[in-house]
Amino acid sequence: MSKPLISALAQFAAATAGRNMTRAAYVAVAVGVLAMVLLTVNPAYETAHRWVDALLWTCLVYFVYEWVVRLRHMTRQGRLALYMSSSAGLVDAVGALAVPAALILGIEPRTAWLLSVLWVLKVVPGIPGLRQLRRVLVLESGPLVSVLVIFLMVVFLASVAEYFLERDVQPQTFGSVPAALWWAVATLTTTGYGDVVPVTPLGRMVAALVMISGLGVFGLWTGILATGFAAETRRDNFLKTWESVSKVPFFAALGPAAIADVTHMLRTMELPARTMIIRKGAQGDCMYFIAAGEVEVDLPGKKVRLGDGAFFGEMALLGNNLRGANVSTTKVSRLLVLDLVDFRVLMARHPDLAETIDAEAKRRALENK
Numbered sequence: 225m226s227k228p229l230i231s232a233l234a235q236f237a238a239a240t241a242g243r244n245m246t247r248a249a250y251v252a253v254a255v256g257v258l259a260m261v262l263l264t265v266n267p268a269y270e271t272a273h274r275w276v277d278a279l280l281w282t283c284l285v286y287f288v289y290e291w292v293v294r295l296r297h298m299t300r301q302g303r304l305a306l307y308m309s310s311s312a313g314l315v316d317a318v319g320a321l322a323v324p325a326a327l328i329l330g331i332e333p334r335t336a337w338l339l340s341v342l343w344v345l346k347v348v349p350g351i352p353g354l355r356q357l358r359r360v361l362v363l364e365s366g367p368l369v370s371v372l373v374i375f376l377m378v379v380f381l382a383s384v385a386e387y388f389l390e391r392d393v394q395p396q397t398f399g400s401v402p403a404a405l406w407w408a409v410a411t412l413t414t415t416g417y418g419d420v421v422p423v424t425p426l427g428r429m430v431a432a433l434v435m436i437s438g439l440g441v442f443g444l445w446t447g448i449l450a451t452g453f454a455a456e457t458r459r460d461n462f463l464k465t466w467e468s469v470s471k472v473p474f475f476a477a478l479g480p481a482a483i484a485d486v487t488h489m490l491r492t493m494e495l496p497a498r499t500m501i502i503r504k505g506a507q508g509d510c511m512y513f514i515a516a517g518e519v520e521v522d523l524p525g526k527k528v529r530l531g532d533g534a535f536f537g538e539m540a541l542l543g544n545n546l547r548g549a550n551v552s553t554t555k556v557s558r559l560l561v562l563d564l565v566d567f568r569v570l571m572a573r574h575p576d577l578a579e580t581i582d583a584e585a586k587r588r589a590l591e592n593k
């Protein structure tokens with residue numbers, strides 16, 4: 225085998241060994257699931273069964289290869305048990321073994337290949353939003369379970385009531401509590417198939433109450449999840465900003481309580497190189513601290529570069545409100561932004577910071593004269 229081919233294969237195996245989804249894995253999941261769907265469409269499968277089978281087998285071989293490479297990699301790193309018990313390890317094992325196991329057990333091939341739908345699970349461990357959802361579900365499990373209990377209570381009370389009110393008029397649909405339960409679930413979830421409908425006046429009144437309760441229950445669930453997501457995002461942002469704030473020497477002298485206070489006021493901003501941040505003559509409504517990166521202040525006759533830990537944009541907030549120079553990034557930069565309202569609060573709460581900013585603004589104004 226030629227050297228470039230060997231090194232390309234080695235690189236491919238190394239990328240596959242990591243626990244993250246590679247581009248090839250995403251393609252394999254998409255192609256594999258699409259081929260499985262085609263397998264269920266009779267005319268399409270009859271005309272192109274060789275292609276569909278070839279695609280399915282190729283994807284399966286790829287997933288088995290991926291699993292074996294990861295098992296070897298984790299064994300070498302002494303993390304085999306950890307990998308096998310993780311969600312990614314379980315999903316990889318299921319992806320590699322489910323279809324072959326079904327084929328070996330003698331299940332009809334077109335039915336056995338339906339198990340390839342499990343390949344979609346491979347994308348789950350890599351989705352950051354899902355990790356956040358799991359955290360929200362765990363943190364909000366108390367209120368969510370309470371709403372579930374209310375849901376079950378209403379379902380049971382309503383189905384017993386409907387059974388009692390409708391059983392004589394509609395024995396075939398409301399002839400038992402389990403039969404009435406189907407109606408209650410379809411109504412409370414606001415699905416309303418309309419296959420089972422109460423006809424007695426009292427039965428309809430109960431149904432109306434169930435419909436209204438359904439709206440309430442789903443409103444509560446949505447509210448709990450939305451609040452949980454918002455709180456989670458705030459927490460993530462706070463931690464990110466905290467990390468950046470504590471790296472800025474200007475804030476490092478403050479105690480932890482004051483850093484937390486400052487963190488609440490700042491928001492992070494990631495910028496690529498050569499991005500204009502401040503335009504000369506514009507109204508100033510915030511100032512910036514450089515957590516990482518570099519900016520260039522474009523002054524008449526010279527350019528001043530400011531790096532990690534420096535701040536800028538303070539002069540407009542302390543002076544006549546108008547920006548005195550253009551400022552743009554020279555490299556990828558992470559900035560902490562302090563809005564005017566918070567700037568005033570910060571100045572009032574931390575006079576030592578106010579003094580430093582004020583002194584630097586005065587020094588710069590003198591330098592620019």
Ligand SMILES: Nc1ncnc2c1ncn2[C@@H]1O[C@@H]2COP(=O)(O)O[C@H]2[C@H]1O
Nearest residue numbers: 521528536537538539540547548549588
């Ligand atoms: N001589 C200088 N050295 C460093 N930064 C400066 C200098 N002059 C102006 N700046 C910064 O450039 C910013 C442009 O917007 P502002 O006038 O709000 O605030 C200004 C200062 O923060």
